[in-house]
Amino acid sequence: MTDVLEKKSRRGGGRAARVAARAAALPEDMRPIRAGMEGGTLKVLSEAQVAQIHEAALKALETIGLADAPQSGIDLMVGVGAIFGTDGRLRFPRQVVEDALGKAARNITLMGRDPVHDMELSGTKVHYGTAGAAVHVVDSATNSYRESTAQDLHDAARIMQALDNVHFFQRPMVCRDVLDNLEMDMNSIYASVSGTTKHIGMSFSDPTHVAPCMDLIHMLAGGEEAWRARPFISNSNCFVVPPMKFATESCETMENCIRAGMPVLLLSAGMSGATAPSTIAGAVMQATAECLAGLVYVNALSPGYPAIFGTWPFGLDLRTGAMCLGSGEQALLSSACAQMHQFYGLPGGAAGGASDSKMPDMQAGWEQMCSNVMAGLSGLNLVYEAAGMHASLLGFCLDSLVLADDLIGQAMRCVRGIEVNEETLALDQMAEVCLGGNGHYLGTDKTLALMQRDFVYPTLGNRMSPKEWDENQKPDLIVNARARKEKILAEGRCLVTPDLDRRVREKYAMYFES
C-alpha cells in the first residue's frame, strides 16, 4: 500500500488542476453536504423497544404524573382532561396525551433572520448547532479557563456565522459580566442577533423578562408583525425539574413566550443516575414522559403551537456524581431520543457533541464525534451542544467551535450515506478501466465529476504525508484553528444596520462591541 501511495504522490500532473477545481465555490445543490440532510440509518432501539418506552411513559404520566405546575398550567391541563390529585400532582390519562399528539405541530420550520438558514424540522432531517449555559470560556493558547462575557458570546455568534456546518446558534454560554439578569438576557439576544443571521435560541431566566425582551426583538425584527411572520428566535424552556416536576417559573416563562409568538423548546434535562434513572431506557422513558406532559401543556394553551420535543437526558459519572457528556452512554441516550421523536412524528432535539475534556485535545475529538455522528445517523432534527462545548458543559471554546466545522462536516457526510444506482455502482466504468483502459480510475471524467459533489474536504484537518507535513513546518491543528478564528473575527461585520445598532445601544446597555 505504501508503494502505491508513493507512486500516486509522484503523479503530480493533474494535482494543481484538481486543487483549483476544488477551490471554486460550489452552487448550493452541488454541495456534498447541507443542513437538513436525512439520517435514520442508525436505530439503537428496535421498534418493539420504542413501543415499550412509549407505553412506560404513558403509564408514568397516568400513575405518577407531575408535581409543581403553576396554577395557570393546572387550569389549562385540567381543562383538557388532566387530573389534579390531592397530592398536588397532575396525572394524564392516556387519551389526554393522545389528544395532544393529535393536535401537536409537525414539520415546523425554525427560521433564520436570513431565510437561507431556515431549518425544516421533519422526519429524520438533521441540523447541528450550539447550545448550553457554559460559565467559562476556554483559552487554548494559555491552557486556562476564565469567566465568559457578552463579548465572548458575540464573538461566538460571529464565528459560527462563518461556519457552513453549524446550522443554528442557541446561546452556548452565559454573559457573566452582565450582573443584572434582565440586562443579561438583553445582551444575549443582541450579541447573537448582531453576530449571526442563522436561527437563534435563547433561554429567558424569568417570566417577567419576556415582555421587555420582546420589545428589543421587535425592534430588531422591524416590528411585531414582521417578528410574528418570521420568528427567528426560539426559547429553551427547562419546563421540568426532573424527576416529574414542573419548573413553576419556567412554565410561566414558556406561556409568555408562546403568547409572544416565539417557538419553544420543551427541554427536559434529567441526569441519568441522579434526577433520572441510571439506565438508558429509564432515562429516555422519563424524559419522554416529561416532554409529553409539556406537549399537553403547550397544546392546551395553543393547539398546534410550534414546540420542539426536547428530551435531553444527560450522562453522569456515578463514581463522582459529576455530569459527563462525552461518554458512549450519552451518545446512546441522544440517539434513542431521536427515535422517540420519530415515533411521535414530532420535531425533536437532544444533546450531542459535548466533551468532558477541558481542552480541544484528542479526547475532545473522539467524544465530540461519537455523539455527533450517532445523533446525526439517528436522524435527530436538532443536535444541540454540537460545537465548542467542553468540561461537561462548563466551558465553551471558540477554537474548538472553529474545528467543529470540520468535525460536523464529516459527521454530515456519514449522515448523507450511500447512493446506490447504476451510475454509482460503476460497472460500465469498471469494464472500461479493466478491459480497455489504463487500469486505474484516476482522472477519468466520472471520477473528476464526483470529486466535489461526493467528497467532503476538511478545512483545517490535515491530510499531508509525513514528508509534506515536515516540509510545511508541521502545521498544528489548534494554532491553525486560532488563526482561522482571528481571521473570521477580523473580517466579520455587525449583522444589523449601523442605524439600528445605534438605536439599540441608545436604548439598552450593551456590554460588547459589534
Added chain:
Amino acid sequence: MTDVLEKKSRRGGGRAARVAARAAALPEDMRPIRAGMEGGTLKVLSEAQVAQIHEAALKALETIGLADAPQSGIDLMVGVGAIFGTDGRLRFPRQVVEDALGKAARNITLMGRDPVHDMELSGTKVHYGTAGAAVHVVDSATNSYRESTAQDLHDAARIMQALDNVHFFQRPMVCRDVLDNLEMDMNSIYASVSGTTKHIGMSFSDPTHVAPCMDLIHMLAGGEEAWRARPFISNSNCFVVPPMKFATESCETMENCIRAGMPVLLLSAGMSGATAPSTIAGAVMQATAECLAGLVYVNALSPGYPAIFGTWPFGLDLRTGAMCLGSGEQALLSSACAQMHQFYGLPGGAAGGASDSKMPDMQAGWEQMCSNVMAGLSGLNLVYEAAGMHASLLGFCLDSLVLADDLIGQAMRCVRGIEVNEETLALDQMAEVCLGGNGHYLGTDKTLALMQRDFVYPTLGNRMSPKEWDENQKPDLIVNARARKEKILAEGRCLVTPDLDRRVREKYAMYFES
C-alpha cells in the same frame, strides 16, 4: 444545570465508597463491555442496496473477471467451473460463486495463544485490533516521525497486550531496521508472539518465506500438531491488485499459508478513485467482487478453509491523490462492507479507526472515533487499523495506541446498545423516587448496582470539573498516555518462556529485546 451540578459535587459522602467499588476488578461476565459484542444497529445500506451491490459484483465476476492468477490458481479455479479466457482473465459464472459461498467456512474462531483471547467471528460480533504496514513510528514527545523498528513492533505488542479493548494484533508497522526480508518476517512474528498472547496477524512478503516462518511458528507453538490444533496467527494476503487482477505472488503465498494451516485474510485494498471507483457503492462492489473471487480460490484449494472476507476499500483525497483514511467517506465504506459480510454470512473485516492526522490531536480523535464507532455499530467482525494509526497509514503511534483503549471502549459501549425491559425502564423506581422517596435516584440500590455493569469509565479521558482540573495541575492527555505507555513497558514481561526465548534467539537473528 450548572446549579444542579454544583450541588451534586458537594455531596461528597458516598464518593469514596463509589470510587473504591469501581476500583475492584470485575468478573468477566459483569464487565460492561467485552470482545465480540454484537453490533448491527447501523445499516448504511438498505437490504435492496445490499442486493444491488451483490448483483453487480456477480456481473463483474461473470463479465470482467480477474487477470493475473498464477497457474496453480488458474488450474484450481477452472477446476471448479471458472472460465479462463483468451485475454488471460478468469471469469466466474454465478453458479461458481454460489458454490463457493455454499462451501465457505462460517462462524470461524481466530485463536489467541491464550484461549481467553479467542475471537468468534459470526453474525455481527465486533472485535477491534491493530493492522497496517506503517513505515514510521510517531513520537508525540518530539512532534516527529522516525523509521519504525523491530523494537517498536515488540513494544506495540506488549502495550496492546495490556489494553482490554484492543482484541487482536495484526502487525501494524514494518521493521525497517531489518533489511533482509525473510529476517523481517521472522522478527515480525517473534516480536509479536513474545509480546502478546492475543491473536496475531502477519503478512508474509514472499511465498518462499512461508516454510521457514512456519518452522519458527511451530517452535513457538510447541510443534506442528499443537500449531494446527490452535493456529494463533493468521496471514493477511493482498491477493488482488485492484482493479480485478490477482496478485500473482501473494496468491502463491496464500496457497502456502493454507497448506500450513494458517487462517487467511482475503485482503482487497482498493483505493476509491484510483484503483477502485470513486463512488462508495462502486468501491464496495469491486471489493466484494474481488473477495468473492478469492473465496472461490480458497474453497477450490481447500473447501471450508477459514478465510476472512477482507473488503478494505480505502478513501482517497481526489485533490491530491493521497490516501485518506480519516474521512466520513471511509467510515461509510467500511460500514457498508460490514453489511456485505453479513449478507453472505461470512466472517469479515475492514479498516476503521485510522487517522490522517500526524499526531494524537483533536483531529485524530474525531477521525478515529468516526470510523471505529460506525464500523462497530455496523457489526463488523474485525475492525482492522483501529488503534494507533496515523498519517493515512504511514505512521504508528504508541501513545495513541494507549489512548485507543479509551476511545474503542467508548465505541464498544455504543455497540453494546440499550437494554429495554421492566427493570431498565425503572417505572417502579420512578414511582418510589417521585411519590415516596427523596426525589432523586442517586445512591439508590438500583443505581449503585448498575454503576459498574452498565457504565464504561475512561482510564485517561478526563472528566474533572475545570476547578478540579486546575487544582490537579491541569493533567495533559498525551503526557498521561506516555506515562501509561512507559509503565506498561516497564512492567511487561516476555510472553514466551526464558528457555524458548533462548532457543529462538540462538537459531534466529532477532533485532529487539524482549
